[in-house]
Amino acid sequence: MGDIGSYIKEYKRTGENKWFAMIYEETMPRIYRYYYFKTMERELSQDLTSEVFIRVYTNLRKTSLDERTFMVWIYRVARNLLIDHFRKNNKNNLPIEQVIDNIKINDEQVLIQESSFLKKELGLEKPQLIAALNNLTGLQKDVLILRFVEDMDYGTIAGIFKKGRGTIRGIVFRAMEKIRKEMGAGNG
């Protein structure tokens, strides 16, 4: 991973779009994956990712962020946009936290389709992982993806979800145990 902190610094100093492009290159795939694993919709994930970066482009120069606080900020922007997106489709008027925590792909067909896409296109060895991830709570899934897919440290994840490091660590272990059992059962 490039040095996002210095790209931000240079972008704020010079205002040149080449520095914004560097930041974009480093962080865009992460935001895309965040949306993809939440929605399992490639088109929608791309649209939401674009919306996030429009907000980043408009606001970044007015902030005083380093690499770590930038990552916390961008994920919060992404999360808020997702909340907005789901709020529009929230017919039951559930509280937002509950909405974001209950995002699950209920259509099995979508899961099968995406799992086989990932196996075929990306050579994913365990496509059943997608279904196992889908059975976690929204928070467990987010934390697990940030920790192991995005290789984020516990402190940054704790910042994103406004929770303690110990809590995040506990969530990771519980989620891993749940997936392990699920995949074990699937294999058996």
Added chain:
Amino acid sequence: MDKNMQSIIKRCQKLMDRGYGLEYCLKRFSSHEREIRDYFSLVENLKQLRKVGPTKEFKKNSLDSIIARAESRGGLEASRAYEPSIPRRRLLLKPAMVFTALIILSLFSFAGTLFASQDSLPGETLYPLKRSFEEFRILIYPEGLKGGLHLRFLNNRLEEAEILLAMDDGIDPEIMEDLISEMERQYKSCKQYNSISPDSEEELLESIDSVKSRYRNRFGKDINNGSGVQEGTEKNGKDNTRGTDSRDNNQNDKGKGDSRGNGK
């Protein structure tokens, strides 16, 4: 996963971060081999999901379109507050840290100024600080040590007078008068605390007399400070150490001219 297993995984992760392989961990915690292997195999599977990404077209073309759309929207989006809030603990710590840093900085700069003032001479900017610090030390020292301190300050004044009189350029006679007056005040305090040994008293008085006479020669006038200690008089009364106070007071009452006359 129980707490014990959690801490084993945590230790394994730390070992692996330090460069030890998974096999080393498995050997070290052999009774939990299966669980450790499952956990790290799952981690590897999750890492494979990094391959997931947007389409090539999106990667290639999205940036220009994002910038164009952001610029066309202008500052409309800017009103939306997406700044992460600073944790309350950090907000509370910040002023406390700044305050402590300021206090430490002030203490250091004061100590530095005080140290620098110790070499100052009468008439210089830092000299009042030097004298105030001496007064402060007199105030806080225990009674038994005050005599020694007065003697040290008397020597300081003598040394300052010597330096000033040795200077060729103009010295303010008022400064010299103040200095001699202070010298005499310290001498009186030394007598009061009986801190001058009989051997050194004569030498001290000679030094004070020498300063006074050089002052007279230089400025062509006597000291006009109303002090009680006058040239020669102390020499005569040196064996009457504790009794000089009352005599000095009498001399004060009589006036300077008379007392000086007695001495000479």
